[in-house]
Amino acid sequence: MKKIGFLLSGSGSTLKNLIQKINEKYLEAQISVVISSKSNVYGLKIAEENNIPCFVVEYSEHKKDLDEYSKKITEILKKYNVDLVVMGGFMSFYKVPEIYTNKVLNIHPALIPSFCGKGMYGLKVHKAVIEYGVKITGCTVHFVDNEYDHGPIIYQEAIRVLDNDTPESLAERVKEVEKRVYPYVIKKILENKFRIINRKVFLEED
Numbered sequence: 001m002k003k004i005g006f007l008l009s010g011s012g013s014t015l016k017n018l019i020q021k022i023n024e025k026y027l028e029a030q031i032s033v034v035i036s037s038k039s040n041v042y043g044l045k046i047a048e049e050n051n052i053p054c055f056v057v058e059y060s061e062h063k064k065d066l067d068e069y070s071k072k073i074t075e076i077l078k079k080y081n082v083d084l085v086v087m088g089g090f091m092s093f094y095k096v097p098e099i100y101t102n103k104v105l106n107i108h109p110a111l112i113p114s115f116c117g118k119g120m121y122g123l124k125v126h127k128a129v130i131e132y133g134v135k136i137t138g139c140t141v142h143f144v145d146n147e148y149d150h151g152p153i154i155y156q157e158a159i160r161v162l163d164n165d166t167p168e169s170l171a172e173r174v175k176e177v178e179k180r181v182y183p184y185v186i187k188k189i190l191e192n193k194f195r196i197i198n199r200k201v202f203l204e205e206d
């Protein structure tokens, strides 16, 4: 059974969905550990309720030393011997060590390389999308490298921006798509059904 280490910072809706997909046996994997960059977030409660070991590595205490911050996270992931690291609503920077190259996934609520980068997360992304006036947004699953929202893109899906959308209504529709897309991509990656050539990722689609 493949082991997942999950990184979050907030409400944990992505974690909850992944747990559901594992329980439904859509995904043959186990979430071995959850690490949060913040204390007192609902995502930690979800981990506890599902008896998943969880840890807090406070980003606010490590802002000036990202090496130390990332080292602490890596130590926990190594201790739990994870095969894959999945970020879901993780709002801080994790420096990916060599051993986890192309083993850390993130989902971003827009079509990278637009509306991404430092400070672009959660509702801020949808607000920027609406203010700019683009008609299409979406979600992107990518491997994480050591630049914000920059690693090789694995999968993207487009979502129409409606004239009467608010950041909240758009976030809701994007999340609905993410609920289907992220488990699908995680499954492919766990089954090794992908190839990377330079920064191009090819998935063996169903």
Ligand code: GAR
Pocket (backbone or CB within 6 Å): 008, 009, 010, 011, 012, 013, 014, 015, 043, 088, 089, 090, 091, 107, 108, 109, 120, 121, 122, 125, 174, 175, 178
């Ligand atoms: C998702 O929409 C995800 O794309 C976004 O956070 C939401 C999930 O949060 N992630 C980012 O903005 C990362 N840059 P949750 O799992 O805490 O509910």
